[in-house]
Amino acid sequence: MKSVTRRDVLRAGGALAAVTGAGVLGGQAYAAQGGREGALPFAHGVASGDPLPDGVLLWTRVTPTPESVPGSGVGPDVTVSWEMALDERFTEIVAGGAARTGPGRDHTVKIDVAGLHPATSYWYRFRYGSAVSTVGRTRTAPADGSAVDRLRLGVVSCANWQAGYFAAYRHLAQRDDLDLVVHLGDYLYEYGPGDDAAADAVLRPHDPPLEIITLEHYRRRHAQYKTDPDLQALHARVPFAVTWDDHESANNAWSGGAENHTEQEEGTWASRRAASQQAYAEWMPVRYEPGGRLYRRLTFGTLAELSMLDLRSYRSEQPAHPFDPGIADPDRTITGAEQLDWLTSGLATARVQWKLVGNSVMISPVRFPSTLSTEELRALSRLTGPVTGVPINVDQWDGYTADRLELFAALRDNGVRDTVFLTGDIHTCWAAELPSDPLTYPLNRASVGTELVCTSVTSDNIDDILGVPPRTASLALEAAIRVANPHIKHVELDSHGYSVVEVTPGAVRMDSFVLTDRKDPGSGVRRAASFRVDAGTQHVVRVWEDR
Known part of the structure; x- marks a missing residue:
């Protein structure tokens, strides 16, 4: 653990964030931090998770305006529609609806779909205005008590x-x-550029360019990871069951702190943990909301x-x-x-x-x-x-x-x-x-x-x-x-x-x-x-x- 370097990066990054913070990023800067401007407004893909015999959770993130970038806290409240079908061409639509989202949840959308058939593959997509998301595929769990071969x-x-x-x-x-x-x-890491075990092999610098400690930071880091095309492809193909370890918040975390957290420089652990958990709840396809289980x-x-x-x-x-x-x-x-x-x-x-x-x-x-x-x-x-x-x-x-x-x-x-x-x-x-x-x-x-x-x-x-x-x-x-x-x-x-x-x-x-x-x-x-x-x-x- 290279604490001096990490703190130096944090202090330097704080000054940089004042200039390039997500709150003032437009479309061009968003593309530079890992987003794909041409893919707006569904630049972060789609995902599903926690399959049940009669339901599954769907997820996406919408960017309704160029200024509504992850972590910005700006942008309008909007309505995103969704639909689910038994085929990839959506000729047999079996469910659908609409959801409101906005800067209060970083423009993420989570839909807990119920009333589905067990052990069945479904395709789903989202719409905002004339824009249509990537089509995702998911699958429900087998019926309770049913025999399953594999x-x-x-x-x-x-x-x-x-x-x-x-x-x-x-x-x-x-x-x-x-x-x-x-x-x-460890779906993501909290470190700043070069301030981790990969310090000599930084191929893709983290955004924001500092150790993440605030809600804005955690939202931006989640967003960066979900611009990866291979991760997007996997999320769109298969439902996930996720849990966190320590790096979703800070290295060697425990209930009252973390090895990679200093209250004198980074504020209270309770505040940092709450920020990491809120961003996790917003950005991950899981039945979890802050304060829940x-x-x-x-x-x-x-x-x-x-x-x-x-x-x-x-x-x-x-x-x-x-x-x-x-x-x-x-x-x-x-x-x-x-x-x-x-x-x-x-x-x-x-x-x-x-x-x-x-x-x-x-x-x-x-x-x-x-x-x-x-x-x-x-x-x-x-x-x-x-x-x-x-x-x-x-x-x-x-x-x-x-x-x-x-x-x-x-x-x-x-x-x-x-x-x-x-x-x-x-x-x-x-x-x-x-x-x-x-x-x-x-x-x-x-x-x-x-x-x-x-x-x-x-x-x-x-x-x-x-x-x-x-x-x-x-x-x-x-x-x-x-x-x-x-x-x-x-x-x-x-x-x-x-x-x-x-x-x-x-x-x-x-x-x-x-x-x-x-x-x-x-x-x-x-x-x-x-x-x-x-x-x-x-x-x-x-x-x-x-x-």
């Missing part, structure tokens, strides 16, 4: 605009077999349930160091008491086979080998959060062991089977078992579930941080991690890309796909590894790896 998910996290291009989204959009994209957090559950017949967690809003502050006895304090929490009760009771009473958990930080216990060099430990800490004095990551569930013990005990004591945590955050690919008793594993291989972790879309990982070619220095580091943590069946520390998770009655399978080059907008992709969790086993099996 559910296929795209799984992504950690997309840093500055660190590379979003080719991973393009490759997912080009598939035609996804039911849902699960975004596990982000954690929720989506059901797909009798095959699977997806519990999306919020691990930032209620958590206690991270321990200062791994020797802090507070790590095991039952009064400290990563979930908050209400969310943990909701999660454990939901898993214990679920009437589906597979219990999937959308989990923003790793739940598997991880001990970093004591043999690591100082440079290797420093590189790992850039990915995982604080690693101080001993090998443990206190920003993950490792820093909140009482909550993890309670959750694992609920799974074990209630005989819950087929629980799979889908995780992001750490910029690397992992597959692990969740030991019922980590101290006796692997002699006692009893496992309460499994965890599959996707790599980053673009955000830095080990080879980027160490400045070495991929699949060189990381190989020994990966081997050492596996030796120190026998429940971890796979770890790959170098690649960028996405995962595809297929759920069937017999197994959950994760295929990890990696980009050829995150700095190339036309990057190719290849399947790098595949892992399977067979029904009833609670164990991970490697089924394929590209060596």
